[in-house]
Amino acid sequence: MSGLIDRCVVVRRNQAYDQFAPLGLRDLIAACLRYWPSILALAFLIFATSIVVILLLPAKFDSQGQLLVRLGRGSVALDPTTSLTPTVSLQESRASQVNSVREMLRSRALAERVVREIGAQRMMEPHSRLSRWIQSAMQSVAASLPKSPPSGDGEMTEEQVAAQLEMEQACKTLESMLDVYSAPDVYTVNLGVRSESPFLSRDVLNAVMQQYQAYHVEAHQSDGSVEFFDQESEQAFALAADAKKRLAETKTEMGVVEIEAAKSSLVGLISQVDRDLLSTESEIASLRSELDQLDQEIAVLPAEIESETISGIPKATGDSMRQTLYGLEVEYKELTSKLKSNHPKVRALKEQLDSATEIAASEVGERPQTRVALNPIRQQLELTKRTTTSRLSGLQSKKKTLLESKQQLKLQLATLNKDEAALAKLSWEASLAEADYMRAAENRDRARRVAELDREKVSEISIIQPATLSLKKATPSRGVLVVLAAMMSMGLAVGQAVLRGLFDVSGDIDSNNAVGRGESSSGRDAPTEGHQGHSVHEPVHDGAEVHDSTGDIEDTESKDDQVVGLPR
Incomplete structure (x- = not known):
């Protein structure tokens, strides 16, 4: 084995006189064989570290749910206030309605509702050792750094500012956990939540769907429409009663009930x-x-x-x-x-x-x-x-x-x-x-019906698939990660060996150039290392290359045409 390594190294050193020579497979093999102990040590170290990290990675659990966007009063039925105008444009498609529902599910207002229902502490609570260590380390670092208390500029107290910051962090956590998507040309919206706890994923997704139903109703309702139409109907009733009274008094004075009936009666008489x-x-x-x-x-x-x-x-x-x-x-x-x-x-x-x-x-x-x-x-x-x-x-x-x-x-x-x-x-x-x-x-009655439906939280959004409870982890796939870690550790170990071999060859090139220029006369008289068994003037044949006693290299195939420092 040592003889094969020395042979490959010698070949590489001899070829290194040509600075533009390509790096071949024999060079890589030579580097790996020369630095195989470091390859094994570094590969084992990286693989062991990767295994520890993979084992410490927190498990993630998914919860899936689905909403159906029906053709309901929020998409077709007109609000009572639309009757105040002679025409109403209805050019929106169902696709835009589904897109609106999807965007509303990603809104900050809905995230705050869900955080208030679940609790900010539970949203950000770590469930794995690695998460606990990271959180503890971040808290230790934050506690050691100098910091100024949050200021509310006179509008908020310190407790309110702290609660707001906690709310914002919980909302960001929820946004990273929630996934909303829908296939084209369908009227369903799929929701998914991924967290470190299956029960937290289920509860968060249930809260999202239930809170969105109420949020959707509130977004489509018209505040104050019932009071407005109650007042308008009372005024209209007073005007209608007064007009009817004046008409009845005039008919009584004239002695007729209906003008057309009176005319018909007179004509008949x-x-x-x-x-x-x-x-x-x-x-x-x-x-x-x-x-x-x-x-x-x-x-x-x-x-x-x-x-x-x-x-x-x-x-x-x-x-x-x-x-x-x-x-x-x-x-x-x-x-x-x-x-x-x-x-x-x-x-x-x-x-x-x-x-x-x-x-x-x-x-x-x-x-x-x-x-x-x-x-x-x-x-x-x-x-x-x-x-x-x-x-x-x-x-x-x-x-x-x-x-x-x-x-x-x-x-x-x-x-x-x-x-x-x-x-x-x-x-x-x-x-x-x-x-x-x-x-x-009619508008008053319609507004009252709509308000009653809003109070009962009735809308065209229905939950067709409640949040699922999946006790089987979704990520990480440790088997795949172990294989990738092994490949990565071996690749890094081999890469460092190749780089070391390249740097070592550069040193050999400098020494060989110095010998070729006659800067060291002792090297011409003494045999080189690894060739001590040969005489001073006896050439050494190794494959297609010839090594003389002075350390100069001769190429038997193209000795006359080769120029040192230029491409072949």
């Missing part, structure tokens, strides 16, 4: 009067025609007729049939004056009259005694005439009354048309006031 007038005039014309017909019939009939002839035994049947015939004739004439000849009643009466005439003709005979009396047909016609005259007078009075009623209704309609403008103005004011009150009441 006028139409009814027109229909009654038309019917009355038609009846008057009919009665006048009937009176004319009665006058003509009365003028034709005699005032008296022979009512009885006595000559023997009278025929009572002939007289009764004749009387019936006369009644039928009177009735027939009365119907013909009112109805046409082809009317069913007229034809039926005509047939009855013909039958009675035939019967009366068959009963005609001498009467043993004749008696003169007033004509009953004429009397009947005169009675009918008086009745018709009375009806005509009543219809004429009715027509006059209807005309007067129609004139009064037209006057009322004209007055109502004049008052329509004032009623319309009051009605519009009342309608607008009522609409304002209904809108204010």
Whole structure:
């Protein structure tokens, strides 16, 4: 082994005359073989130190949770105050909503809420020996250094300043522990907390998710909206009630309930009067025609007729049939004056009259005694005439009354048309006031519902995965670290050996150059170290290189072309 090392060193020294010669694998092997004790010692020292550090590294435990950002009132529903403007822009996407939730989870306000719930001391409490040693060392160093007490510039006391500094340090610790991320095109937000205690990771993540639900509700609520809309609805109600009262008083003075209903009623009354007038005039014309017909019939009939002839035994049947015939004739004439000849009643009466005439003709005979009396047909016609005259007078009075009623209704309609403008103005004011009150009441109710939901902490953020409790450590992976430590220790040990070999070769180059220039004459006469078995003038052959007794080096392959100090 020592012979191989000496041989490699000699080769390297001989090659070192060329300052631009490349470093080969044989050079590295030679350096490693020459300094192998230091390589083993340094590698063992570094590896042992790394093992101690790896064993002292604190274990880290993860806790995972997940939030779902639903399509709720915080993303779609409008705040009650948005109704104050005519238009509302809704151009935001769900992705921006998820991004907003992710940024709010990283906010300082949420971190302070979580620290207050968990406690700053527990957040910064070390759970491993290394953490305790580091914290103790830092406290010792901080205690030994001169320091001035924190100042609050008159706004905060020393205790408040110290508490604020502790809060800031705890918030920074929480920010380093918390990890918030979400995949693209999804509506879930994943959260993770990594600390030295699995229970601390779980409690911190639970506090983050629960506190964020309340924080999200508070961020989307409108403070003072309930009081504002309560006051607005009260004012709108007072204005609407006053407008309704003035409208009712005006309608009472005018004697109407609804202007359109009053107009419709008047128009209906006028139409009814027109229909009654038309019917009355038609009846008057009919009665006048009937009176004319009665006058003509009365003028034709005699005032008296022979009512009885006595000559023997009278025929009572002939007289009764004749009387019936006369009644039928009177009735027939009365119907013909009112109805046409082809009317069913007229034809039926005509047939009855013909039958009675035939019967009366068959009963005609001498009467043993004749008696003169007033004509009953004429009397009947005169009675009918008086009745018709009375009806005509009543219809004429009715027509006059209807005309007067129609004139009064037209006057009322004209007055109502004049008052329509004032009623319309009051009605519009009342309608607008009522609409304002209904809108204010709706906004008030919506604000109350939103406030009630806010008090119950109801939002579109839901916890779909509570914080997990993982008792299996997440980091460090000591097996991988041991392998890396072994590789690092061996690499550093080999590297120092190579560097030492390079520095040693530089010294050899200087000594060899001095010998080549003849600065040491004793070296030419005495054999070099490691070649004491050769004579002074006997050349030494070693591979492709030749070493003479004076220490000069000869290259058997290119002795004439090689120049010392230049590249080959």
